Amino acid sequence: xxxxxxxxxxxxxxxxxxxxxxxxxxxxxxxxxxxxxxxxxxxxxxxxxxxxxxxxxxxxxxxxxxxxxxxxxxxxxxxxxxxxxxxxxxxxxxxxxxxxxxxxxxxxxxxxxxxxxxxxxxxxxxxxxxxxxxxxxxxxxxxxxxxxxxxxxxxxxxxxxxxxxxxxxxxxxxxxxxxxxxxxxxxxxxxxxxxxxxxxxxxxxxxxxxxxxxxxxxxxxxxxxxxx
Numbered sequence: 110x111x112x113x114x115x116x117x118x119x120x121x122x123x124x125x126x127x128x129x130x131x132x133x134x135x136x137x138x139x140x141x142x143x144x145x146x147x148x149x150x151x152x153x154x155x156x157x158x159x160x161x162x163x164x165x166x167x168x169x170x171x172x173x174x175x176x177x178x179x180x181x182x183x184x185x186x187x188x189x190x191x192x193x194x195x196x197x198x199x200x201x202x203x204x205x206x207x208x209x210x211x212x213x214x215x216x217x218x219x220x221x222x223x224x225x226x227x228x229x230x231x232x233x234x235x236x237x238x239x240x241x242x243x244x245x246x247x248x249x250x251x252x253x254x255x256x257x258x259x260x261x262x263x264x265x266x267x268x269x270x271x272x273x274x275x276x277x278x279x280x281x282x283x284x285x286x287x288x289x290x291x292x293x294x295x296x297x298x299x300x301x302x303x304x305x306x307x308x309x310x311x312x313x314x315x316x317x318x319x320x321x322x323x324x325x326x327x328x329x330x331x332x333x334x335x336x337x
Contacts, residue, residue, distance in 0.1 A: 137162050149173045154224075156180055157216050167223065177221070178228040178249065182237045183213035193283055202279070257336070267303040268296075273335065277312025286316050289326050297325070309335065 116131050123129065130144075144166075153176045154163045160177070167175055187210035194203035221227060221242055228249040229235060235246050272288075274281040289306055297304045308317065309329045321328045 151176065153178065157183060157213060157220065160216075160220055174226070175224050176226040176228065177224040179234075180228075180251070181230060182234045184210050184217065185234075185237055187213065190279060193279065197283075259336075265302075267305050268300055270304065270306045272306065272308050272310075274310045275312050276308070276310040276317045276330070277314055279314070281310070282314045282316045286320060289320050289323055293323075293325065 117123070118126070118129055118131075148169065148171075149166055151174045152163055152166050154160055155178045157177075157179065163175075166173065187206045191203040191206035191210070194200075194206060217239060221239065225245065227238070227242060227246050229238075229246060230249060230251040232248055235243055235248075238246060270293075272285050274285070276282060285308060289308075293304060293306055303325055305325045305327065307327045307329055308320065309332055311331045313330065317328060320326050
């Protein structure tokens with residue numbers, strides 16, 4: 110497997126691959142030069158914004174099967190995020206999200222018909238797609254089935270809550286900020302033990318950083334392994 114920074118595939122994915130390649134963003138932009146002659150049977154594209162990277166391969170003959178994992182419906186999610194930005198007076202950020210939502214609207218009409226299969230994470234997302242494409246949709250829930258058994262913890266002297274998410278993603282930052290400031294104090298009044306909130310994840314934002322001053326809130330940031 111080729112990987113420019115030592116990244117590896119999950120074992121259950123690697124077992125399915127004869128060869129795998131992980132590219133940097135710059136390499137991905139020029140990937141058609143490196144892999145343009147490689148015949149692919151299936152091309153799986155994750156998120157609308159990466160379709161441009163796949164375009165050179167979508168023109169191959171014979172035509173490969175092409176799948177698109179939308180993850181979420183950006184025409185909806187981006188406008189919701191824009192509304193939250195406006196709630197906080199962040200006009201420029203809100204306008205950027207609304208522009209992305211408009212681009213997604215156009216892509217639903219022009220890009221989605223090119224794909225044989227379209228994945229969404231919820232049945233509630235299906236009606237948001239053009240009716241002519243709904244027969245191509247598959248549901249792929251955003252869930253994780255643990256493959257390990259955690260040991261039963263000893264009775265702790267405090268209640269520990271763990272939040273894991275991308276901390277630079279505004280909905281995550283706003284949500285855990287609200288929880289830390291509004292909900293955690295209420296939980297503390299109902300508990301005979303200290304209630305500690307531990308915040309773990311990649312990225313940072315001023316909102317997340319400001320939570321460090323709150324009692325019983327630990328902003329850990331990125332960790333290599335969540336298990337310990």
